[in-house]
Amino acid sequence: MKKDLFGAHLSIAGGLETVFKRAAVVGAHAVQIFTKSNKSYFAKPLVAGEITAFTEAWNQSGVAVVVTHAAYLINLAASDAAVEKKSIASLRAEVERCVQLCIPYLVLHPGAHTGGGIEVGVEKIAQNLSAVLSEVPGDTMILLETAAGQGTAVGSTFEELRAIYDACDTEIKHRVGICFDTCHVFAVGYDLSSIEAYRSVMEKFDAIVGRKLLKVVHLNDSQTVCGSRKDRHANLGKGHIPQSVLHAIAHEMSERGIAVVLETPSVDGISEYAEEITFLRS
Numbered sequence: 001m002k003k004d005l006f007g008a009h010l011s012i013a014g015g016l017e018t019v020f021k022r023a024a025v026v027g028a029h030a031v032q033i034f035t036k037s038n039k040s041y042f043a044k045p046l047v048a049g050e051i052t053a054f055t056e057a058w059n060q061s062g063v064a065v066v067v068t069h070a071a072y073l074i075n076l077a078a079s080d081a082a083v084e085k086k087s088i089a090s091l092r093a094e095v096e097r098c099v100q101l102c103i104p105y106l107v108l109h110p111g112a113h114t115g116g117g118i119e120v121g122v123e124k125i126a127q128n129l130s131a132v133l134s135e136v137p138g139d140t141m142i143l144l145e146t147a148a149g150q151g152t153a154v155g156s157t158f159e160e161l162r163a164i165y166d167a168c169d170t171e172i173k174h175r176v177g178i179c180f181d182t183c184h185v186f187a188v189g190y191d192l193s194s195i196e197a198y199r200s201v202m203e204k205f206d207a208i209v210g211r212k213l214l215k216v217v218h219l220n221d222s223q224t225v226c227g228s229r230k231d232r233h234a235n236l237g238k239g240h241i242p243q244s245v246l247h248a249i250a251h252e253m254s255e256r257g258i259a260v261v262l263e264t265p266s267v268d269g270i271s272e273y274a275e276e277i278t279f280l281r282s
Contacts (some may be wrong), residue, residue: 005030005065005254006280008262008273016050016101017057024062026274027281030259032067032107032216035097041073041090046100054101065259066101067143067216070094070108076128077111077121077154084124087111091142092132099138105215105259107143107179110155110164121154126167133172143179143215148187148231156188156229158208165213178213180205181263182241182249183220183234189227192241195248217253217260219246219280235264236276243279250280 007030010022016035023031036043058066074091078084091108098106113121129142144164149156155164161178168176182192190204191197205211221239223232237243250260260280266272 003029003062003064004251004281005257005259006250006262006277007031007063007065007259008264008277009033009069010273011269015053017053020057020061020063022270025270027277028273029062030065030067030261031063032069032261032263034071035068035094035101035103036071038069038071039073041071041086042093046097051100065105066103067105067107067259067261068094068098068101068103070106072109074108075111075114076108076125077113077116078124079114079116079120084128088128088132091128092136095132095136095138095140095142098140099136103140105141105143105177105179107145107216107218110144110147110153110161112152113154114152118154118160121152122160122163123167125154126164129164129176130169130172133175134169139175141175141177141215143177145179145218146181146184146188148181148184149189149229150231156184158205162209165209176213177215178209179216179218180214181218181220182246183218183222183239184231186222186226186241187224187228187230187232189229191226192245192249193226194242195245198245198249211256214253214258217249217258218263219250219260220263221246233264235272236262236279247280247282 007028009032147153147156221234
């Protein structure tokens with residue numbers, strides 16, 4: 001029987017390798033982690049022992065896919081030159097860590113233009129992505145996460161995501177993909193209120209971005225209504241996206257080999273995820 005790719009964002013408290021014990025508890029076949037503090041640009045380099053422990057624990061686990069989420073501070077579209085420079089260096093270090101750990105996907109918030117405008121933001125993101133990936137060889141892909149449309153964020157529409165991809169250097173495009181966050185696209189105004197509406201949204205995504213670029217889905221309900229442009233995750237069935245739609249999305253994506261990762265609210269980082277993964281398998 002083919003293994004599904006349902007999972008969650010889990011803690012690495014106690015060491016990177018500890019995530020696989022938590023994955024076993026919640027029943028995850030896919031996990032997302034931070035390989036360092038998500039509130040800092042940089043971290044101490046990984047040592048051989050950390051890499052070995054992580055690799056061995058992964059090999060002995062039931063986890064098929066590991067995804068990393070980049071630090072929230074990174075902003076490749078920043079109008080402030082100092083912030084942009086620091087963001088580039090931080091992303092380079094994040095990619096290097098993923099390559100060392102053989103993690104295939106690094107999810108990145110595309111960035112916010114902070115007043116420079118969407119077109120300038122798109123060009124900056126593409127230019128900086130191209131520079132980082134050309135400097136760090138390996139197979140790790142950077143996945144641009146669909147933004148929720150807050151403030152000056154770039155990448156909230158399918159057109160903007162495609163524009164970033166198209167502006168990237170040809171040599172590194174095979175290492176650029178998309179992470180589709182259900183809460184975020186709903187917040188922007190893409191209707192997920194029914195199976196039919198979801199199918200229509202994916203038709204648009206396929207036509208504008210292309211399904212081959214989609215590698216990871218963040219499966220989150222939304223505390224706010226469609227078009228609110230607010231990033232407020234809710235537990236499955238506790239928000240404005242029907243549980244039946246989220247269930248259908250999870251199964252369709254997993255069957256296509258796309259990892260489905262929960263980023264829903266959790267008191268202890270375990271209980272709610274275990275319940276929601278059980279629901280997805282029902």
